[in-house]
Amino acid sequence: MDENLVTVYQIVKAVEHPPSPLKFRQYLERYLAELEWWPYGSDYEILSEVTTPYFDHFGPEDLEMNMPWKYLDIQGMNHTAFVHASTCFESVLHCWLYINLLFAPDDPSKKSRIELPQDKSAPIVILGAGVSGLLVANMLRDLGYEAVRLLEKTDRYGGKTHTVPEGFPRPQHEVKNTICELGTCYLSPAYDEMVKKFAQFTTDVGNKQVGFGGPTGNFRGIITKGQFSGKFPVPPVVSYPEYILLKAADETGMSPPIGPDRKKNAEALQERIADDLDAYCVEHERIMGRQKPMPLKPPDPFLHSKSARSFLDFLRSNDWESLVGLMQYGYSVQGYGPLDEIPAYYGLVWVTPDVARQIAREFRNPDGKDIVTAWSLGWSDVWYHMQRGMSITYNVDVISVYRAGVLDD
Ligand SMILES: Cc1cc2nc3c(=O)[nH]c(=O)nc-3n(C[C@H](O)[C@H](O)[C@H](O)COP(=O)(O)OP(=O)(O)OC[C@H]3O[C@@H](n4cnc5c(N)ncnc54)[C@H](O)[C@@H]3O)c2cc1C
Known part of the structure; x- marks a missing residue:
């Protein structure tokens, strides 16, 4: 190309407070120089920047x-x-x-x-x-x-x-x-x-x-650096469905979808994810009700519980580690920040049962309708x-x- x-x-x-556009440009230049996966080296030009x-x-x-x-x-x-x-x-x-x-x-x-x-x-x-x-x-x-x-x-x-x-x-x-x-x-x-x-x-x-992605065939890759514990080898860039399964294996300790048992392990992980997702949807409705975009009264005592501090705490406290990759993708793909930073309440506001099921559908059928x-x-x-x-x-x-x-x- x-x-x-x-x-x-x-x-x-x-x-x-956002950095000034100039600071952002300097940060970007420094960052790109360090990135292993950035394919263009220093052969690029920054055309415009907005900070907010x-x-x-x-x-x-x-x-x-x-x-x-x-x-x-x-x-x-x-x-x-x-x-x-x-x-x-x-x-x-x-x-x-x-x-x-x-x-x-x-x-x-x-x-x-x-x-x-x-x-x-x-x-x-x-x-x-x-x-x-x-x-x-x-x-x-x-x-x-x-x-x-x-x-x-x-x-x-x-x-x-x-x-x-x-x-x-x-x-x-x-x-x-x-x-x-x-x-x-x-x-x-x-x-x-x-x-x-x-x-x-x-x-x-x-x-x-x-x-x-989906029918138009573009590749949406996820950079894995710094995201896995090192229990098993993970390629530097993986597709979104691969990421969800690998992350589920890493978080739960289940066998990863690699090697000769790849298919069997992948199926076991998919099953676990589906079960945890069902449980998530039930709990979501219990906490948040059906009123959109938020319940009319604070969802207490949930809001004051320790597990509500971050979305990651919430998933872990419910033993839904298999969902970490799926939520990480669903949540941060739009730039809404990492799961360990964002309060669980916002995770629930964004990943409603509908959205969670849509993400899961796309993950099972990556060539289907674009999500x-x-x-x-x-x-x-x-x-x-x-x-x-x-x-x-x-x-x-x-x-x-x-x-x-x-x-x-
Ligand atoms: C990088 C990025 C990616 C995003 N991606 C998505 C996405 O994929 N999908 C999605 O749905 N949303 C996305 N959003 C979020 C979406 O843009 C915001 O939710 C939305 O813009 C919020 O609208 P707002 O009116 O609250 O604030 P703003 O859009 O910030 O509007 C506030 C307005 O008030 C004006 N204003 C502020 N103070 C005063 C004042 N004192 N007097 C007069 N006017 C004033 C500002 O100049 C501004 O025009 C993204 C946002 C960003 C920054």
Whole structure:
């Protein structure tokens, strides 16, 4: 291959404050020089970089203080709704589910529903034209509100979505122009309902969900360095189904899927994974209930238990070590951080029984339907169509809010 285009994200552990683009560039250059599997040596050029505080979420202490539910309790007070990834989970899907929870357009009797003005011409201001701001503005437009205005700190809409469209195909033998996502990137079948709802901003205007592996035959490799205990040999790069089985063997002490008994061992591991996954789904429903994206009340005592500190603690305390590889993949493929860092609560918010079963299905049938997809024209194209006709004022850094003469911080 003469030329390739590579996008990299979340190469450092989660940091509260993102490095400057220059620092990030220096870090990337240092990192690439050390990587054994990086095939391009020093023959590369960094075209653009974006840094952002990634994955706004409450830490274990905040969760123990029930922070997400404290936000739920104040929703609608002072005629205000608080909608941001940190109130639910860092994904477009979760922002959308949370907005549906608060505005409940299809169910006026829903307990979580906040009161909206009777007068459809009442002025409504939204702070931030990022993902949640645009989704709320769109919801209010659907509900018939006519005087909605967005105030945005930067000179662009879309927030953490950073689609960089290349005007040509890379590598050159590809037929379509390349779209790089430096922010919001993937979808899964869990997004299907939302995608259907947004057809006018997506599929109807030529933006299609495209797959990465499966039928289109691309290889999604997992780098194994530093991930295994050394009990048995593991190749430096493995496919996703191989990774899940190897990791299950490493974690449980069961025989690895290698050597003459490869097939038999693989089957035993698959069976164990299937059993543990069933148990996970039952426990998930017991803890989280069916309300999406989160239960309306804190899932106590789970939230205060030691096993809830990290998703890895949670899996291990339930003897579901066979699921570590599967969850590591399902959780961190979108850059949501390692299992030992992320509170178990967020693991459960993201890996719902539906998602867990979809991942498992893909792992059993890697050539089947794609589970991980992206937009052929990028997420920015979705927001481009959605924001049309909205009133957005840019370069407004909102520092305080006055409501009917009351000053809030
Ligand atoms: C690298 C990366 C990969 C991701 N991958 C995925 C993915 O694969 N799938 C997925 O679903 N999600 C993904 N996400 C997450 C998704 O992008 C976020 O969940 C989503 O952007 C959160 O929306 P938000 O409105 O809460 O915040 P943002 O999108 O950050 O929007 C906040 C907006 O508010 C503005 N603002 C902030 N302060 C002020 C102020 N004082 N006054 C006025 N305006 C202000 C900001 O400028 C910004 O425009 C990814 C994110 C990143 C960074």
